Amino acid sequence: MVLHPALVEAAAAVRRDLGPLGHDAALEQAIATRSWWLDEWEAGAELVLCLLAQDVQEAVHATDPTWPLCSETSCPERFGHALFVEPDLGPDPFWTCHRTGLPVAPVGSLRG
């Protein structure tokens, strides 16, 4: 399977955010799904990071409903809930704390 360059980049970014948690099966499944999707819709390349991150998060939530943990310093529930991707569909997605409405880190940069 030859992956679109945007998908290779997106996969690397999500893998960085997963870090030692791995979740390789969830990531591989999401990559396969989005590879098919990009073949059908080349113009979707700029959206693939946003979508891949949400696909992987949904899969990870089956076993770990708080990934990725909120680390926003002003959040009253810091380390108590998951961050979500904003916007739902767009380029340059951010992990965002929905309790405070604040962006925490760009997807791919959660770990510094």
Ligand SMILES: [Zn+2]
């Ligand atoms: Zn929060």
